[in-house]
Amino acid sequence: MQIQKNVSLKPYNTFGVDVSCNQLICVDREDEIPYLFQEKVFDTRFFILGGGSNVLFTQNYDGNIVHMRTKGIDIVKETENEVFIKVAAGELWDDFVDFCIRHAYYGIENLIGIPSLVGSSPVQNIGAYGVELKDVMHSVEGIYVGNNKPFVLNNADCEFAYRSSVFKKALKNKCLVTQVLFRLSKIKQFTLTYKALRDELPYDDADLNLQKVAQAVLKVRNSKLPDVRKIxxxxxxxxxxxxxxxxxxxxxxxxxxxxxxxxxxxxxxxxxxxxxxxxxxxxxxxxxxxxxxxxxxxxxxxxxxxxxxxxxxxxxxxxxxxxxxxxxxxxxxxxxx
Ligand SMILES: Cc1cc2nc3c(=O)[nH]c(=O)nc-3n(C[C@H](O)[C@H](O)[C@H](O)COP(=O)(O)OP(=O)(O)OC[C@H]3O[C@@H](n4cnc5c(N)ncnc54)[C@H](O)[C@@H]3O)c2cc1C
Structure with a gap:
């Protein structure tokens, strides 16, 4: 765990806005979470920050920022056709996508390139090119920040909608997501309903694979979206x-x-x-x-x-x-x- 006082959040938001916060608490392991309750962090003004790619800070943040850096991508169950993978909140979304592409697990290749952490992905119900997180998420684990009680919410409990979930409504600012469980396919299948993506791929490619689809997605994304490392x-x-x-x-x-x-x-x-x-x-x-x-x-x-x-x-x-x-x-x- 790393705790810094009066620190700039410029490296922690993709807008690159230079604001500060009273305290930045970076959580590296789940067993550090009890400290947050011991120190009553959630009894003060707080904000849980992921990759900061969906946040606009308009002024210095007068409170505690909790930033999850926990790591872990674990296969917890496998059948002939499916795989269940539990991923820690602090994993970079793209590292997880990369893991799935390397292991030939189908379902999230269209979501490559989203600068999210895994813990925020259900909050926003991230989506791109005809696929949304809700299509591949089994359940979310975390802690209610109000009472330090663990929770597991299944897909239906999350009330997913377009760029929305229960975490932005009834449970807004009430949950710390710690793990997300995904259910992916081992059977070759792609979602190519989005025209710009379809047009990037040959129509009669019998050897279409995850790498080719992911490359096409990145090409379409890069033609429209700025590289946050530059802009x-x-x-x-x-x-x-x-x-x-x-x-x-x-x-x-x-x-x-x-x-x-x-x-x-x-x-x-x-x-x-x-x-x-x-x-x-x-x-x-x-x-x-x-x-x-x-x-x-x-x-x-x-x-x-x-x-x-x-x-x-x-x-x-x-x-x-x-x-x-x-x-x-x-x-x-x-x-x-
Ligand atoms: C160039 C660019 C392209 C993008 N493309 C897409 C796209 O194609 N599709 C798309 O859906 N989005 C896209 N986004 C938006 C953004 O990446 C997503 O909304 C992403 O999910 C935000 O993730 P984050 O980790 O940066 O979260 P943050 O911006 O840090 O936080 C987002 C919300 O999640 C909450 N949160 C974060 N972590 C946790 C946690 N562990 N527990 C509880 N709450 C938490 C925060 O409190 C906040 O409310 C794009 C953004 C950029 C900059």
Missing amino acids: GSAGSFFKNPVIPKSRFVTLIDKYPSLIHFDTDNGEVKLAAGQLVEIAGWKGKRLNDAGVYPLQALVIVNYGNAGGKELLDLSMEIQKDVFERFEIQLEPEVNIMF
């Missing part, structure tokens, strides 16, 4: 809005090129990035805060933008989109005050 961002800043069909019918009349998908409950999901682009924000830059030229959904920090500057930019965008479409864009990113 700060938190990926998609806004969620794709879902609107009633009646409202959509009027909109499509005015904007016939709107990308749209029917949802299961009769509503229509729009592409937030396209709305931002039509509103004229793609590629715009205000000092070091900007909108990524290759994907309007991504707000970027070109160097020294502060969290407040990035937040102000996002609010300007929300205002313009609302004025034009009467649609309130909702941030996907956790905004920290």
Whole structure:
């Protein structure tokens, strides 16, 4: 365990915002968790930080940051067709994806390249190119921070939805995720429903394999998303809005090129990035805060933008989109005050 006081969080958030926190507690082993309760860390203001890739700190954080660095990828059960793998919260998501590709376990190859830790993956229900965490997750283990009691929640308990779960609703800030159990397939199968991904792969490739699919995913991702080692961002800043069909019918009349998908409950999901682009924000830059030229959904920090500057930019965008479409864009990113 490492405890640092008044430390900069710049290396701990992919926006690269330079804010500090009162105390940063990095947990390296699960048997260190009791210390957090002994020191009453969760009785003060606290935030559990993963890879910091879905967080915008708008000012110094006046509290404790708990950062999980626990490691471990263990196969706990295997059948002829399936494998169950338990992964520690502090593992890098991509290290786990890499493990699965090397061992020919199918199911998460489309999720390669997401700069997450494993512990945050169920919180956000991460998703990309037709696959979501909910499709491969068996259960989550952790500790209720309010009473230091362990919990195991199965897939259905997690109430997964688009970029959401029970950990962002009823259990928001109430759980420390310690382990995630995945259920993956040993049978060769791919999800290639996403057109841009399909187009990257030959249609008649009898030798299609996990490596080829993962490479194609990375190629598509890199064509649209900034490399956070070079340009700060938190990926998609806004969620794709879902609107009633009646409202959509009027909109499509005015904007016939709107990308749209029917949802299961009769509503229509729009592409937030396209709305931002039509509103004229793609590629715009205000000092070091900007909108990524290759994907309007991504707000970027070109160097020294502060969290407040990035937040102000996002609010300007929300205002313009609302004025034009009467649609309130909702941030996907956790905004920290
Ligand atoms: C370039 C880029 C591309 C991206 N692409 C995608 C994408 O394709 N698909 C996608 O879904 N997302 C994407 N994201 C967003 C982001 O990577 C995901 O939301 C990711 O799950 C966040 O993980 P993190 O470890 O960085 O979590 P953080 O940002 O640190 O935290 C996210 C939330 O999880 C909570 N949390 C973290 N760890 C724990 C824990 N152990 N216990 C309890 N709560 C915890 C935090 O409190 C916070 O509420 C992208 C981001 C970037 C920067």
